[in-house]
Amino acid sequence: MSYVPPIDDLRFLLTSMFDLEDLPKLFREQGFDSGLALALLEEAGRFSAETLAPLNLPGDTAGCRMENGKVITAPGFANAYRRYAENGWCALSATPEFGGQGLPHTMQVLVDEMVSGANLSFGLFPGLTRGAAEALTAHGSEALKQAYLPRMVSGEWSGVMALTEAAAGTDLGLLRTKAEPLAEGAFAITGTKIFISSGDHDFGGNIIHLVLARLPDAPAGVKGISLFLVPKFLPDGTPNSLSVGALEHKMGIHAQPTCVMNYDGATGWLVGVPNRGLNAMFTMMNTERLFVGLQGLGIAHAAYCKAAAYAKERLQGRTPSGGMNPAPIIEHADVRRMLLSVRAFVEAGRALAIWVAMQIDISRHHEDTAARDAADKLVSLLTPVVKAAFTDFGFESAVMAQQVFGGHGYVREWGMEQFVRDARIAQIYEGTNGVQALDLAGRKLGMDGGAVVRGFFHRIEADLCKVEGLEDIVTPVREALALLRELTEHLLAVSADGAEIGAASVEYLRVFALVCFGWMWVGIAKAAPGSEDAGIREAKPVLARFFVTRMLPQAGALAASVKAGAGPLAALPSSLF
Amino acid sequence: MSYVPPIDDLRFLLTSMFDLEDLPKLFREQGFDSGLALALLEEAGRFSAETLAPLNLPGDTAGCRMENGKVITAPGFANAYRRYAENGWCALSATPEFGGQGLPHTMQVLVDEMVSGANLSFGLFPGLTRGAAEALTAHGSEALKQAYLPRMVSGEWSGVMALTEAAAGTDLGLLRTKAEPLAEGAFAITGTKIFISSGDHDFGGNIIHLVLARLPDAPAGVKGISLFLVPKFLPDGTPNSLSVGALEHKMGIHAQPTCVMNYDGATGWLVGVPNRGLNAMFTMMNTERLFVGLQGLGIAHAAYCKAAAYAKERLQGRTPSGGMNPAPIIEHADVRRMLLSVRAFVEAGRALAIWVAMQIDISRHHEDTAARDAADKLVSLLTPVVKAAFTDFGFESAVMAQQVFGGHGYVREWGMEQFVRDARIAQIYEGTNGVQALDLAGRKLGMDGGAVVRGFFHRIEADLCKVEGLEDIVTPVREALALLRELTEHLLAVSADGAEIGAASVEYLRVFALVCFGWMWVGIAKAAPGSEDAGIREAKPVLARFFVTRMLPQAGALAASVKAGAGPLAALPSSLF
The missing domain is CATH 2.40.110.20 (Butyryl-CoA Dehydrogenase, subunit A; domain 2)
Known part of the structure; x- marks a missing residue:
């Protein structure tokens, strides 16, 4: 019962749903293709499962300590980090100018998911080094870059x-x-x-x-x-x-x-x-925030792996149709509901992460300025959505996966409660999720007078129109998109009213995320028949239907909250809290 | 920044909203009235705030340990327990036959909220003793009762x-x-x-x-x-x-x-x-499960106290209307949203707990058999709702209160992350919340062929009809009640179909709870003008409006999930999880 890297899903996403040919041709010229991508991801998955995941629970128990003013990390971490660097993972997406492999950021994002899911405490070491290196690459003097970047990119320095x-x-x-x-x-x-x-x-x-x-x-x-x-x-x-x-x-x-x-x-x-230091830090804020989003997603997937395995083995209670013997708890509706909820988030989220990461690669390397600029704006728009929604759904997923274990989920030995405790930080750091929501509603919607967000919705609609059949999946997503557009126009109209924006922001972001997930589920369901994997062909449309019937309806309730406006939030004087 | 017992709210609830004259006259004959009730609650609140709350964070840090096969509890706990017993709190609601004070269970519930909120680890000691004593009272032989009950009731034995x-x-x-x-x-x-x-x-x-x-x-x-x-x-x-x-x-x-x-x-x-041992244990299951519900509520209130105090002191960020200086974060819409969400649950939940506890007292002591029987059925109906909804909302409340602290909520010293970890168990023990939902949807709805639940809804409707004005609060509650009735009739119609019941149960229970909270908010808003406390008169209608505009709409989304039926849950073969 351990971490299972989502290689089958990645193979599906990178071969049946997305086309890596859509990445800037720079990467093709370097010989990057889906075969290389999958080989790399399998290797990262193996390292995550075999080296990092087994250190996760012992690391939680041992923690870090101070000795003579120095930090001693948990047993095994230093060695794992050395191997991680030696295997070249620190250099994956870094610029070749300073020793990086120059691979697409899309690869980085997918590696991040696995590393963070297997061991978040570990994943932060290379993640923060990469963030620092990116800031230095963008803003450092040539002398500083030459002095520090090569050894940060290699992982020798952090x-x-x-x-x-x-x-x-x-x-x-x-x-x-x-x-x-x-x-x-x-x-x-x-x-x-x-x-x-x-x-x-x-x-x-x-x-x-x-x-x-x-x-x-x-x-x-x-x-x-x-x-x-x-x-x-x-x-x-x-x-x-x-x-x-x-x-x-x-x-x-x-x-x-x-x-x-x-x-x-x-x-x-x-x-x-x-x-201008804050601006320099914000250079890498988009990728850092996407990284945090992927942490939420990665932990949700890791928690799912354990919970699904447990649910298939644990015998407890009878089912309506199962006769007298205790059934595997996977047969109980509530256990299925929780597991399906996690997957309906994780698999759409993973697809969305790829989509956004490909936009990052386009924004950096596309040969056409206009394409770079358009992609950059889409990344800016979606960054707060990914950061906040992935970490909120990620935390909720960890809680549900823990619940599958009943009392065994509350004790440490199964590792489920650790997922909950670890996932919680991602909702807080790199800008709390409330700050992300304000960034989306108060800043990103207004980009180009609303043209960026309207263009994004137009793109979703165009994708929905390309789907034949699957009406039971497409129609609810189209309805939710219409609702999101209505809310968006309302927020654009009141954009000068900070109180209204603040009051609407959190629920608005969640509606935005639900629509994005729905958009992805439509794309996944459309692509599923093309998969070579019979399990994927069968599971994906089922999960898409679960999402639209049992999760997407949240959008309506959230929209009602948004429409309630700032009044109910502002009415109580601070002294009465 | 510490635990503040909700005495002002209790005074309002027990004098302006509820009438303790509605308790069985046994209690009046014993001289119990609202004056005595409030004096007791103030005393319990003082003990919780001054003795139990200060032990909460140190107790979490120290934990328990084994020494020569024996358990050593955290420093201060043994002494606090001795004082708790000496002050008579163990005997509060126990039967006078074995040394109890014979006070209403309503008092017990309100004391439970404060004790559990101040220090859940502590509260379980007397709580479990009480449960064991109740089972023994109901089912033990006279010899066992005489041998064990007096010293369990006094708190000398546990x-x-x-x-x-x-x-x-x-x-x-x-x-x-x-x-x-x-x-x-x-x-x-x-x-x-x-x-x-x-x-x-x-x-x-x-x-x-x-x-x-x-x-x-x-x-x-x-x-x-x-x-x-x-x-x-x-x-x-x-x-x-x-x-x-x-x-x-x-x-x-x-x-x-x-x-x-x-x-x-x-x-x-x-x-x-x-x-017949399981039946004997289930005798006290209703009161035990209500106790667990009150744990969720108590922690939510305790977390709120700290978060509200912090939000009024912490200066960070500007507000839309606040000029150039950093504002107390209570002025930020998202912080208000989180704090108001906690209160909208806690204050309605506390009222509902009193209502249910009064039914328990009626079910045990009313002079009229039919009244006892009717009250007992209402308690059975509402027990899973209180257990599951109070602990789910309680956990979510603890998470929101932690979020108010930003990064400071993630470190131990403020105690906010402890609330989250402690609150989590209440969703699991005494029957997981999934089991509670099945109990409600699969068993309790069917009591007397649906007459109990229908009668309960009729009672809510009658209460709503008695309100003049306040249409903006009453109307959404009435609409949610209509939705709940529709869902209930659907579940009664498919009651033989275990898969349908299982698939609907969790969301159904939450709709049920939202309607109960709405019913309570109508009652609170109606009673508020009668309060002597200007803060209560001002705050309660505002909170009621917050609840109906920003929380009650969840019911619609949950209802959509219920209506989606079992299909989306059953469609994926177990092997594909």
């Missing part, structure tokens, strides 16, 4: 993002860490950061901190924040003036050393333009 | 319910623990039980285990299970042959010693009739 402070979380404008000029273009960084994932570890190599701080006389708020590269070890090999203040004691991801970091006049170098 | 085995959870018919006759009416009990709350502790006194086991030649399945009283110490003071095999390592309630219990030929005495 990366850390140090943004949050105790009084500055969502609102980074409040941060107070200082940067004071030293000689030769360096700065002395002083301040305390909290919630710093991978802040320290015992994997060896340098640890490269990207730290947000304020220059002297910087403007107040978000326009006075600059980004600095602060290595654990200075170029001459001496330790920099930074230290781990404490390990955070968290609900989950126990094998991930989330640190309080003290920078005591640590030497750093400016990355990018002074006072 | 009680344990030992039902579950590794292969027999929901399906107790599979249990294998044996009972073999000894001399003088005693039995030797042999078997291993798991998930045994309060299985052992260091509070002193005897521990009375009620154990389900099979007599020799007992019929297979649930009709061959008998109930035995197995004390930790035999009447002559010698230790009985039972031992703690291990402490379960759980997601939450760490300060509660959930044990694997080994009975190695332990001496026990039959409680009730041979082979």
Whole structure:
């Protein structure tokens, strides 16, 4: 009963539903095709299942600890990380200029799902390094890039993002860490950061901190924040003036050393333009947020694997049609309902992740500027949807999979409660899901005066029109799309009214996600007959029907909440809370 | 930032909304009135806030441990338990015949909410003792009752319910623990039980285990299970042959010693009739399940207290109307949405709990047989609704309250993640919420050929008709009731079709609960102008409107799922999961 990489589903998605020929031709010129893609994914799946998943529960139990001011990670993690880097996974989608393999981001996303699902605590180490490397690639000076990127891309060195402070979380404008000029273009960084994932570890190599701080006389708020590269070890090999203040004691991801970091006049170098540090960080925000979304999806899939296996083995209770003997609990309607709910999210979500990731690849590498620009806008639009919806559905999925185990789900030995605790963080970090919803409703809808979102809906509608048959799946999706369009036009009309946008945002995002999942289910059901896999041919339309009959109706209730407007939220004075 | 007992709300509910004169006159004859009720509740609230709540987070951190085969509870728990018993709380609603105070169960429920909310791990100790005492009161021989009940009622001794085995959870018919006759009416009990709350502790006194086991030649399945009283110490003071095999390592309630219990030929005495042990246990199932429901409600309230206090203090981000300075996050729409959602559940749930508890008191003590019988049926009908809906909404509430804290909610020090972990168990134990839903849809609806549920709906409708004004609150509740009636008639019509009932049950129960909450909000809004508390007069109608506009619409989506029928659940062969 363990992690099963979704290779069959990936094969279906990459050969029957999506066409990797739609990726920029750069990749084809490099010899990338679906055969290579699947070979890579099988290898990543094997590593996830055989090396990472077996470390997940022991890592949760052992956690990380401090010894003489240094972080000691859970047994096996350092070794697994070394193998991960040696196998080239750190370099997968990085630019060849600094030693990367230059493979499509689409591959990265699918590897991320498996690695995070098998072991989220582990997955954050390479994930954050990649994020730091991307920021450095986009904004660092040539000297910084040459000095740091090759060994970050190879996995020899790791990366850390140090943004949050105790009084500055969502609102980074409040941060107070200082940067004071030293000689030769360096700065002395002083301040305390909290919630710093991978802040320290015992994997060896340098640890490269990207730290947000304020220059002297910087403007107040978000326009006075600059980004600095602060290595654990200075170029001459001496330790920099930074230290781990404490390990955070968290609900989950126990094998991930989330640190309080003290920078005591640590030497750093400016990355990018002074006072534009937040923009530099936001460069990679889209891919980071998609990564977090995939964490929710990955854990949901991992939890499903265990729950489905358990449900087929555990004998308990009779079924309406099953005679006198106890039946496998998979025969009970409520257990099926929970398992099907997880799959109806996971399989549509995985398809949507591929679609969005392909847009990222197009936005970066397509030979046509207009195509790049259009794809970039679609990615911006869908990023908050993927981050928030995948992590919300992911958490709910982990809870349902745990419920399948009854009391055995509440004790640690089966690992189900760990999935719930680990999945929970993804709804919070990289911008809480409430912040994602505001980003969608308050910012992304307004792109190009609404043209981006309207164009996206038009695209969905065009896809729905291309389907013959399957009316029982297509019709409810078309109805939900009509509802989403109505809500969208309403929000565009009141876009100047922050209270209305805020009140509508969370439910609106969920309707948006449900429509996207429905769109994917239509595409999946349409593609299923072309699969070589009889199980896929049979299962996919059933799951699509489950989704449209038992999950998609949520959209109506959510829409009613949106339409209720800001009044019910604003009416109670703060003093009466 | 700590636990605030809901005394203001209780004062409102017990003086402006409900009339304790509606309780059986037995209680009035004993001098029970709302003044005494509130004095008691204030005292229980003080104890919860000052003694139990401060032990909650330290108890989670310390947990329980084994030392020489004995359980050592977290620091402070034994002392708190002694004070709890000395103050008479164990005896609150127990029968005076064995030293109880004979107060209404309505009082018990309200005390349970506060004790469980302040410290669930603690609350289970007296709660399980009470359950065991109730079973013994109803089914024990006079000799057993005289020997054990007085000291269980006083809290000097504690009680344990030992039902579950590794292969027999929901399906107790599979249990294998044996009972073999000894001399003088005693039995030797042999078997291993798991998930045994309060299985052992260091509070002193005897521990009375009620154990389900099979007599020799007992019929297979649930009709061959008998109930035995197995004390930790035999009447002559010698230790009985039972031992703690291990402490379960759980997601939450760490300060509660959930044990694997080994009975190695332990001496026990039959409680009730041979082979009717399950019936004996089910005697107290209604009150136990309501107790679990109140745990969900209590934690939701406790989590709300901290989240609301934090939201008023934490400055982060600007608001649409708030100028340039960071605002208290209570001004952000999404934070308000989460806090209002918790209150809209908690305050309606608390009212519903009082209503159901008053029915319990009527069912036990009313002078009129028909009134007792009618009340008993209403309690049976509503028990699964309260257990499942209160714990589902309770868990969701804990998650939302945690989300208010952002990253600070994920670390242990604020205690928010503990609420989530602790609340989770209530959805699982005492019959999973899926089992509750089946109980409602498959068994309780059919009572008296549907007359009980129809009568209940009629009662709700009659209450709605008595309200003048408040149309914006009453109308949506009336519409939801109509929908619930439609679903109910559908389920009554297909009651022989187990697959249909199973497929509909979970969503049906939630619609049922939403309508009950709506009914309560109408009653609350109607009663609010009569409150002496200006805050209550202002807040209650606002919360009622929030509930009907932003939560009640869920009913429509859930109804659509119910109407989708069993097909979408049954269509996928088990092998394709």
